[in-house]
Amino acid sequence: MSEHDMDAIVGRATEQVNLLEEALAGLASITVRASSESDQVTVEVDGNGNLTGLWMDDSISTLDVRVLAALITSTSHEAARLADEQRALVMRRLQDAFGRV
Template sequence: MSEHDMDAVVGRATEKVNLLEEALSGLQSIKARASSESDQVTAEVDGNGNLTGLWMDDSISTLDARTLAALITSTTHEAARLATEQRAQVMRALQDAFSKV
């Protein structure tokens, strides 16, 4: 293998590593928030689907436990769905970039 060929291999490998690092950074920075229709509950989820924040308006004190539980669950589910969309976008961008390298 010539020096030119070796430089090309190293260049492609370096480019792929950079693409992977960029994707990892993108995945780590994902934060998705969703609020209930009534704005009584807001949930934040990271790129792994972990709940990272939950905010509730004082008006929740008038809700019964089942209603509040359903509101928290549905709002958190929506935030997780949004985070999943963001994660898929990062992965599609990585896949597209790899296909061009």
């Protein structure tokens, strides 16, 4: 194998490592907020859908606890769904980039 061939292999490997690092950074930076239709509940999740923030308007004090629980749950699910979409976008970009390398 020639020196030129080795340089090409090392260059390609380096580019792939850089692509992976960019993807990992992109995944780690995902933060999504979703609010209920009534704006009484806002939920923030990370790229894995883990809850990182929960805000509730003072008006929730008038809600039945079951209604509030359903509102928090549905808003959390929406935030997690949006985070999943962003994760999928990062992964599609990575796959596309690997196809070009």
